[in-house]
Every structure is written in C-alpha cells, then in structure tokens.
Amino acid sequence: MAHRAPLRRVLLKLSGEAFSDPAVSGGIDPTIVSQVAREIAELKASDGTEVGIVVGGGNIFRGNSPSASGMDRSSADHMGMLATVINALALQDAVEKEGVETRVQTAVDMQAFAEPYIRRRAVRHLEKGRVVIFAAGLGAPYFTTDTTAAQRALEIDADAILKGTQVDGVYDRDPKKDADAVRYDEIDFLSVLNQGLKVMDATAISLCMDNALPIVVFELLREGNIKRVVHGENVGTLVRAANQAPPSA
C-alpha cells in the first residue's frame, strides 16, 4: 500500500556494511554488491528514477575505530575516505555489469580512478540517466559519509535520502537486543536527536532537519525494497519534520 508519494531523484546511502556479508566481519562480498547493483538497475529500468549514491567505508576502515587507535585522527580519516573509494569502484563495476552507465566522483582528486566531484556535472549525469556514486566523503576529516549523504542530497536536490541498513527501520530500542523494541512508521528529526536514536549521526540529522530533507531508513537486502521505497510504499521508517508533508517528486 502506498502512503507516500513516488520519488523522482534519490540519494541512496550505502554504509560499508552494505558491501559485506553480515555473517563475516568486513570486506567486500561480490554476491551482495551484485544484489544491490541489480536492484538499482531494475529501478532504473522500470521507473527511470535518478539515483545518486554515497558509499561508506566502515567495512574496510573507520577513522575512529580501534584499528586506528594511536593514529593521528586526520590521517586515520584519510584512510577511511580511501576505503569509501574502494567500495565505490566495486559498486561501479557491479552496476555497469547490469548495463547501467555510472560515474564515480570523488571529493578528493584522484583523476586516474574517477572524476572529481563537480555538482553541476553530477546533476547532468543524473539527468542523462547515469548513476552517480559519490566517494571519499566530503574530503575532510571528522565527518562521516552520513553527513556526506545529507550534503550531497541537498546539493543535487534529491527528494529524499534512502538509508539502506541491515534492520527494517528505526526502533525505539535496539531490536537485536530487545525483542519488545517497536519500529516507528514515521518519526520527526527532533525526536531522533532527543532520543539519541541511531539513524544517522547528529551532524547529518541536523543538516536534514535544517533543510527539511526527509530520510527513509529501510532494510537494504530485502528484495525489491529500494523500488518499494521509491514508489512511496510504507516501508521502513520515514524521518521528517513534525509538520512536514511526506517526500514527493
């Protein structure tokens, strides 16, 4: 049943965990990357939705993780940003194998591998039907790829951020630890911040709140879910301002 409007241009946020087998810690699982790529290609073929993607790097390296302990934080974050580029190239390969044209744009110049991030060029690619994969975060340490997703979504004028996760939405408690946890159908930004709910980090949520940019949190690996979210079906959790209409094209 659809209760939200269909979306025209979306920013899909894929965490590093979206690239790895949940049963294995870290790395890239080609089967999972191919599944995500197939879903994106099916969406392009059926709806022509414009898709920008921000990829994380947590499956490989995070600047604030124990494996970076003792390191200078900025250097560790540089490593984290490079990790996102590895994931972006893996995803690009998988999406192109599905017959969809893509471009990777990096926030830090590495032109032998990918285009530099240029907003107008990214928008033009989207208009031409290409999937644009944004890598290297914002190019600055102390930020996350969630904040990058909010930033890029605003810059490309996306209708919403689609945050694909391993759970099927936002819960009042951790559903993996508490069987009585209740999933929200919708929740407003301030409640997310006040309750410390793990949707995205506070910087990302604040940016979305200040600019009324809705977020849909949904289970990524459930077949057909990306399309359901784009069609406005009641999937996952919609995060928006308390008095805001649902996202629409």
Ligand code: UDP
């Ligand atoms: N990172 C950064 N600046 C950014 C985005 C990312 O320094 O603008 C680094 C940071 O070290 C982060 C790592 O890249 O831990 C991987 O990104 P993130 O943790 O957001 O990945 P995810 O949790 O989505 O897999």
